[in-house]
Amino acid sequence: MNLELTDEQSFLRDAARDALSRVKTIALAREALEDPSVLPDLWPTACEAGWPGLLVREESGGAGLSAFDAMLVMTEAGRVLAGVQLLGHLPASELLDDGGWDRIEAVAEGELRACFVAARPPGDLDTRWTVEPPSGSVRLDAPVLAADGTLNGSVAWVPDAPRADVYVVVAVGAGDGAPVAVAVEAGADGVLVESATRYDATRSLGHVTFDGALAGVLPAAGAEAIERAWYLAQALIAAESLGAVETALTVSVAYAKERFTFGRAIGSYQAVKHSLTEVLRLRENTYALLLYAGWAYEDGPREFALAASAARTAGGHALDYASRAMISVHGGIGATWEHDAPLFFRRAQLSRRLLGGIGDSADRVAGELMGAA
Amino acid sequence: MDLNDTPEQAQYRAKVRAWLEEHKHEAPPEQGQDEATHVAARRAWQGTLAAAGLAGVTWPAELGGQGLGPVEHVIVSQEIGLTGVPGILDVIGVGMLGPTIIAHGSDEQKNRFLGPMLHGDEIWCQLFSEPAAGSDLAAVQARAVAQDDGGWLLSGQKVWTTNAHFAAYGLLLARTDADVPKHKGLTMFVVPMDAEGVTIRGLRQISGEAEFNEVFFDDVRLEADAVVGGVANGWGTALTTLMFERLTIGLGSDGLGYKAERYAAAIATDEHARRDPEVRRRLGELCTELLAVKFTGYRMLSALQQGQIPGPEAGLAKITTVRAAIEAGDLIADVLGPDALDADSEWAYMISFLPGLKSAGGTEEILRNTIGERVLGLPPEPRLDKGIAFSELRAKERAAAVTS
Numbered sequence: 001m002n003l004e005l006t007d008e009q010s011f012l013r014d015a016a017r018d019a020l021s022r023v024k025t026i027a028l029a030r031e032a033l034e035d036p037s038v039l040p041d042l043w044p045t046a047c048e049a050g051w052p053g054l055l056v057r058e059e060s061g062g063a064g065l066s067a068f069d070a071m072l073v074m075t076e077a078g079r080v081l082a083g084v085q086l087l088g089h090l091p092a093s094e095l096l097d098d099g100g101w102d103r104i105e106a107v108a109e110g111e112l113r114a115c116f117v118a119a120r121p122p123g124d125l126d127t128r129w130t131v132e133p134p135s136g137s138v139r140l141d142a143p144v145l146a147a148d149g150t151l152n153g154s155v156a157w158v159p160d161a162p163r164a165d166v167y168v169v170v171a172v173g174a175g176d177g178a179p180v181a182v183a184v185e186a187g188a189d190g191v192l193v194e195s196a197t198r199y200d201a202t203r204s205l206g207h208v209t210f211d212g213a214l215a216g217v218l219p220a221a222g223a224e225a226i227e228r229a230w231y232l233a234q235a236l237i238a239a240e241s242l243g244a245v246e247t248a249l250t251v252s253v254a255y256a257k258e259r260f261t262f263g264r265a266i267g268s269y270q271a272v273k274h275s276l277t278e279v280l281r282l283r284e285n286t287y288a289l290l291l292y293a294g295w296a297y298e299d300g301p302r303e304f305a306l307a308a309s310a311a312r313t314a315g316g317h318a319l320d321y322a323s324r325a326m327i328s329v330h331g332g333i334g335a336t337w338e339h340d341a342p343l344f345f346r347r348a349q350l351s352r353r354l355l356g357g358i359g360d361s362a363d364r365v366a367g368e369l370m371g372a373a
Numbered sequence: 374m375d376l377n378d379t380p381e382q383a384q385y386r387a388k389v390r391a392w393l394e395e396h397k398h399e400a401p402p403e404q405g406q407d408e409a410t411h412v413a414a415r416r417a418w419q420g421t422l423a424a425a426g427l428a429g430v431t432w433p434a435e436l437g438g439q440g441l442g443p444v445e446h447v448i449v450s451q452e453i454g455l456t457g458v459p460g461i462l463d464v465i466g467v468g469m470l471g472p473t474i475i476a477h478g479s480d481e482q483k484n485r486f487l488g489p490m491l492h493g494d495e496i497w498c499q500l501f502s503e504p505a506a507g508s509d510l511a512a513v514q515a516r517a518v519a520q521d522d523g524g525w526l527l528s529g530q531k532v533w534t535t536n537a538h539f540a541a542y543g544l545l546l547a548r549t550d551a552d553v554p555k556h557k558g559l560t561m562f563v564v565p566m567d568a569e570g571v572t573i574r575g576l577r578q579i580s581g582e583a584e585f586n587e588v589f590f591d592d593v594r595l596e597a598d599a600v601v602g603g604v605a606n607g608w609g610t611a612l613t614t615l616m617f618e619r620l621t622i623g624l625g626s627d628g629l630g631y632k633a634e635r636y637a638a639a640i641a642t643d644e645h646a647r648r649d650p651e652v653r654r655r656l657g658e659l660c661t662e663l664l665a666v667k668f669t670g671y672r673m674l675s676a677l678q679q680g681q682i683p684g685p686e687a688g689l690a691k692i693t694t695v696r697a698a699i700e701a702g703d704l705i706a707d708v709l710g711p712d713a714l715d716a717d718s719e720w721a722y723m724i725s726f727l728p729g730l731k732s733a734g735g736t737e738e739i740l741r742n743t744i745g746e747r748v749l750g751l752p753p754e755p756r757l758d759k760g761i762a763f764s765e766l767r768a769k770e771r772a773a774a775v776t777s
Contacts, residue, residue: 001375285662310660362661365664
């Protein structure tokens, strides 16, 4: 048994940390709340580091790395609230590779930005493939692929949709309702993308509508690959949350050591100490579950849905708790515009509600376990 | 990332499995009706396991062990679990007290005590906690007074003592000098449980069962050679035991049976509950925590294989396990109704056991203090017990309790 990072993984992580440190991402996350145009496009950084092709096979021009490697990069992005657009790109790149898409090399190199327009796979209760609704709690049916190869339907709150060049859409066939992955060019007739950024300026989101758009079927990407892409996105957003949790913890611990009240450092009070220990506990749980997801993706595919859903649930709760603790430990200043804590709170608030949300992932954990019982 | 055995480990596992398959018919049931018969059978089974090299796996070979690593220990535990036979009876002795004697005991003590301990011929108990010294273990008040002939006279009370009522020996932490600060005046002793002046009383818990004991010592006479690890070195000796306690719990937490799959299966039997969104959310969240504990265990094992010893952060997994299992008991009882609390129910014992488990091995609150200070590096709680003699500290505590 060996769950330590390999030398290559440590290098990948350190290189990511270094590359992202060259931009003041956290300060810009604040400025962008008032002026979104200040936010730099980090895609060139991602391309230089080789991240767009992380999950693409070497024979298709990628690096052929594992899902856990991608999680390491996502953790570094989350650590500094960097919007690197990999949440949309990575699951899409994998489906395009599986599907034998002819321009996969351009995707691996980052010349083309791909975007995963996700649909949630059926569970033990809901047998449909469903997508995020623009509002409310009722999930909508996935877009429908007609016999003539045109796509109809809409999906709300799609991560990284606004700047994408190609959409990888999970649709269902008009005849049989079977899932199918299709590629749709941005800018094609019948494709409408409405930017939908909310609350966290670093998170690029869009509502995507297909109205008779011409879609290229990726026949080699079967139901299993389509399902796996959803859970990969769950694991990636969990990894991104882990990074934000780690920053929140580090910053809060440092402050608890240097801020004094009643003659004592506030970190010596049990109430503060226990709250920070709780952040650590949730952090450790999330990391352990990311290891589970990384292992399952490679060696235990039947457990990947369970592992990724558990990681998502743990990561979402961890960031929720950590960002609130960060505010509380800093006292009143933690709730002001000057401090970074609100930026992490904004990240937590939005993230937990994307891609099905953490209520859904908890439900999926229960469903997977009861289904196996 | 690799969860698989190395070829050598796989070979060892196969050997262990083959032995267990061949001998499982000799194993007694996990629980028996009559305790005396059950304990005798479990002791004999421990002897059988020890003879086969399946007890004391990490003990040095020259002291009767196998001289193997923690991974082999875990392999044996896993295979015993999979075969469905009980493990050794004296987990506390072989897992914690034996290793303490190995580390700190004299050659005479090692020769006299380790063999019978390993084979289940003599069961051991841990006499550390007291009514007023649990999480603050160094506050023990049991007193051993040196006699002119080199022996000791022991008085005081211990509590939470598992297996005391059928133990042959106990490892006891006593105060031998009250005029120095509290950590400095302690000494560790071997105490024969059948000595004159030892009284053992069962301590019933919420469930109604008495799994622990209170043990009273009334002028119990100990020989000079009962000291383990030197006079006034008791705290250092105790820390060794506590380190092995962490290891035993960390490597054996799966054995508690607090498993996501088991709880999910229980809920799944209720057709309405398994579709209820609120039930599913609660189940999903508590199972998420238990799955995390499972992989935290693998992380610990992986670290051990790289030669790292688990630090206090290992305690977080215990906190998570207890929290999640409490949630599970609540959820299952909410779904099944009062029948879940019936003495015959599969769940009543667990529900009754967990509130106490929260404080076992140190309360959750103190554990969080320790982790906050030692792992996160947060400043310590202000302490009033540093640098003053234990007798003076006690006098101050009594005065404060009276005036407040």
